Amino acid sequence: MMYRKYLMAAATGLCLAAAPALAEDLVIGLSMNKTGPLAANGTTNDVAVNLAVEEINAAGGINGNMLKVNIFDTAGDPKQAVTATRQFAKDDGALAIIGPFSSGECRVAFPVGEREGIVQISNASSAPGLTEGFDYAFRNTSDELTQFRRLITAMESHEILPANVAIIYATDDFISKSLGEQAFPTAFEEAGIPVVATIGFQLQAFDLAPQVTELKQANPEAVAIGGTVEAVQKVVREMRRQGVTSRVLASGVAADPHLAEKLGADGDGLLYPTYYYHKLNDEVLSFQEKFAAATTAAGHSKTIPQHADASAYDVVHILAEALRRAEVTGDPAKLEEERDAIRDQLKSMEAWNYSGILGESHFSEVGDAALPTHVVEIRDHDFHLLDTITE
Amino acid sequence: MSGYLSGVLVAYLLNLIIAYAVFLPGAGGILNLGVAGFVAIGAYASAWLSNEMEWPLAVTILLSMGVSALIGLAISFPILRTRGVYMVLATIAFGEVVVGLLINVEAIGGAAGYPVFEFIDLPVIALCTLAVVLFVVWLMSTRFGLALRAIHDDEPVAALFGVSVRGVRVAAFTIGAAIAGLGGALYGHHYAYVDVIYFTTLVSIYTLLYVLIGGVQTPWGPIVGAAVFSLLPELFRGATEWRYVFFAAVIILIMAVRPEGIITRALLLRLKRRGTIAAPTKEAAQ
Amino acid sequence: MTKPLLEIQNLSKNFSGLDVIRDVTFHVNEGERMALIGPNGAGKTTMFNLITGVYPVSQGSIRMAGEDITTASDRSRAQRGIIRTFQNIRLMPHLTAAENVMLGQTCHSHGIWSWLAPVGLQSSRSRKEADHALEVSGLLEYRDMLTYDLPYGVQKRIELARALSAKPKLILLDEPAAGLNPSETDDLAQQLLDISASGVTLLTVEHDMHFVRRLSQRVIVLNFGSLIAEGTAAEVQNDQHVLEAYLGSDRKLEEEVAT
């Protein structure tokens, strides 16, 4: 008896959720990690997106139509990411989708978007090769090898290249593993820097003492860490505890405006490449201010935007420009052609000379963004921009 | 059908198939917390056979069920020697070993995961789920099912009436492994990607959780249990962060009110009896 | 007519050094009605557990219809026709009365089809047999009820129906009359005599001596795991060893054990 009631309630709930949008609005979907294991970087993405949408609508919308965003929280679950893409494509009549957030979600949701013929632009995934082979898949992030190469270029020009390095990375996580086994070794080999030790750990491991003892034995000048922000914190703290003073090189996935504060003195000398530097210029600073106001109003404890927030904000502006150029009307009868037109515009984005808070960028042939890389260094509990490299 | 509904439905149906993989041994009192390992084996086997061998889907799926069943058969003998908490831990250990090994096999992508090219959509998944439901309902109505339920209630007495306790338990575990393999294969082909991080012990724990919530006494339990697990959080979708707290509270509440699961035999018999009693009174009124 | 069906030879059992059965030898003839009595803790239920294969024996042998079954599994003993009831009723609580009875059929269900054909359907042979068995025992009304909330007496009768549906050669009855009122006990005795008349051998553990006298042709007495007397009920009741075992005094056995 009870379960029948549940099923009825479930069915009505599902119908409500699937209500179509008003025809005159231009709908875009936002597939995000409001909750779930990756929510640390994802939970405020909607705030950034809404900021951009408000700006666009306040300036008169797109060809006279208002932009409307539908939000779906996938909780980082690939299955739900698929549901999100399907809902946006089939039920909501969305013209394009911002997201999915993570690499794991992109891998299952990109094929769905491809079948449905709808553009998806991920704002955070950075695993190599995600968009390859897809016509409708894009991402407004930068791949790790390019970023790390540029970090080494910056070190070279500042004459702080280490004589030898050690690599430590999480073996059970895709991005960390591709950093530790591909991006780092490739970049070091190109620069002619010998790798004296390669050590693995598990992403969830909390005790890295045995690995750091091995590291200490190798005594490298610098240590490249392949792992997330949390993994970098764990490794650095254990290194300093065991008295390993080597310089730390991190990757784009470890970029976090809070890292300097989180690491304190332990972080001195740490370098990482990023496509979003939160102190870059006035434009970025004004975005930060707006973001802080909006997150505070929404009751978030996190008020400083991270790269996923900044990227999501830029994606809205890029999409708005694409919609404008494709002259979309939001007419449901022409949905399919207009979705294709948006994709075609994104494919030829290089001609726009577009510039956002991530700097000047466009999508490459495979759908990855060609973003500038900022190399930053932590010194005295704060970030300092070492260099910005675009080519 | 709306995209949202079909997305939720696919997730529900896949959860349901895996629920039956846990239910079948569960009906005989075996708690399998390593089911994610079998799901992973099925997913990777079917993906590999279809990607590398380019065999037709029907063949790769059947073979992946076979692989999962064989491994289930082999592991069932040592695992079924254990009891209670030990069995829970042994099955957890099995699931972890599978994941720990798969993540190091570069031929199937290792930690990078493994893309699957052949696509299976909702209708096929729905048909497979229906087949699994019918199969399990039928199996539970046979003498095999009777013996399995008898083992759940009183293993020594079942043996004293001629039930081959070990045979029935091994068969239930093995068939469960095959069903888990099917669930995994469908999962991989539908989501076009398999990655060991989808097959963690947490998945096994949650599956056992909703099977127990549904009830292991009748084959209808998993249908309800999987619904509670897959659809309830959808109802609370608007509550964002709070939805898992509500979900947890509902679980605790359900278990307090119905400790043998929502669907019990007593409930079904009561409903049936009410039906048969209601019928004659209608006639009498005419 | 006096061919032995069950032969127990020098049987011993000890649990971690404690002798529970000591060198017991007896036999039960085909078609016989025999009783096994003894004070609490004498090892009667352990003897049943050894005969049915729940415990392995420590020493000695058990033969059934001439074949050595000392090391046979509990299941194969059931298939040879040794079936028992329990002192504390052990019906399957989540099975209906009919399903409990059908479970009894398992030991003579051979072949893949008897395992894979639905037994729950009203039209199946197993189900018809079970319904018939319940009808004979006057239990048809409980057919589709779960057994755990049925009255005690009804549960006892279902247990007996389950045992019979196994088509046993030898039924071991562990205190069948315990907890029954006099009229129920009377019905039970009559039913057991009928069962015996149909050729089934009975071995009964029972405290109620009236019941034992009425039912049993031969009685054996266990005390502290040893066989201390054997004979008819009347002979045993006047045996000095038995009286001492029960009383340690000269009160009559009947007064003590009947209460």
Next chain:
Amino acid sequence: MDVLQQLISGLMLGSLYALLAVAFTLVIGVLNFLNFSIPGIFMMGGMISWGLMSQTNMVWWLAMAIALAACVVASLLVERFTYRFMKMRFGDATEHATPLVSSLGFLILFQGLVLIKWGPEMQYFPSPWQDPNLRIGELVIGLPQLASLILALVLVGGLSLLLARTGLGRAIRAIAESPDTAAMLGIRVNRIVPAVFIISGLLAGLAGVLFSLNYLQASPRMGDEIATLAISAMVLGGLGSVWGAVIGGLFLGLVQVMVIQFFGAEFLRAILWGLLLVIIVVRPQGVFGGSKISKGKF
């Protein structure tokens, strides 16, 4: 020198496993109930003390005391809705899978509440001391880790004394043998069982606090990884054996460090769990346990 450092690291790591393993083994040994909410209570120990210290600037010892109190309350809440509830309704609390499932529900509940309060990020746990490390030449020994090792040994020693010598201990052991017999002997089961949950919750919470002090971190999911290892440690030591859990924990810490040193972290999972699988199947009473096998229910 390095091998020595590795041994030290292994022992220190193992002492944390040991504390949590004792929390598990106590509830299993006495009530035959695998309490899945323990990782949640462990997490609350770390997160609540972090929250109080960082957000209200509370002095560390007070923050930790309040966190431990919260853990005890949480543990009692679990007792109320799992063990006691079942006992009142069905007489035998472990008859059904309810305690197992409900305790999982509580794990989700505790994690959910902490997530709502503090978000999913891993938090930096401020150390109350400047350099909480003992340095002997090249060797480094974390003082909080040393403290948790000593504390684990002292607490467990005290616990086994309590179990062996006191009235409470005798009552707990009687309940472990058979709750019904214990009740017949006049032991007030409904008052002793909460005591078991109090001790277990306290140990889990303390392990959480020490974990955060050791690794200077706290996160809503910090219990997930360590709990499976603590359960393994308990299995190694033999279910229900307090000293077994301690030895199992220390042993597991050493094994983990050695596997990382000689095989690499990528094989840790397969080797560790493979080893456990073999042990459970071949020696279910545990490597260090006697021949006593648990009743094997929940």
